[in-house]
Amino acid sequence: CKCPLDPDPDGCAAMTCLACNEGFCWMCFERCGEDAHPHVLETHLTYFPLRNHVQAWHRRWRWRRIEKVLTDLLPGTQQEALEGCSSILRE
Secondary structure, X not given: OOOOOOOOOOOOOEEEOOOOOOEEEOOOOOEOOOOOHHHHHHHHOOOOOOHHHHHHHHHHHXXXXXXXXXXOOXXXXXXXXXXXXXXXXXX
8 A cells, every 4th residue: 555664673574554544465575365474484484484584585576677667678777777776786
């Protein structure tokens, strides 16, 4: 629903949005209906992932979003866009 989230929550990766009351996974941001617990355990094997695992999933998620935008750009513009946001992509 695009509601702002706590950027660094402690605890369980199965979350519930305070705005729309939908369950979602803090690891991969998968929308899960009423309860994200089954998804979290099935997909990530734990409710309480290590911080470095969460950060790796978030990097993959950011890259997929960037990649989706880049595929819509002309080839010459893709390289220019990648160079322009290279410092952000390093994180």
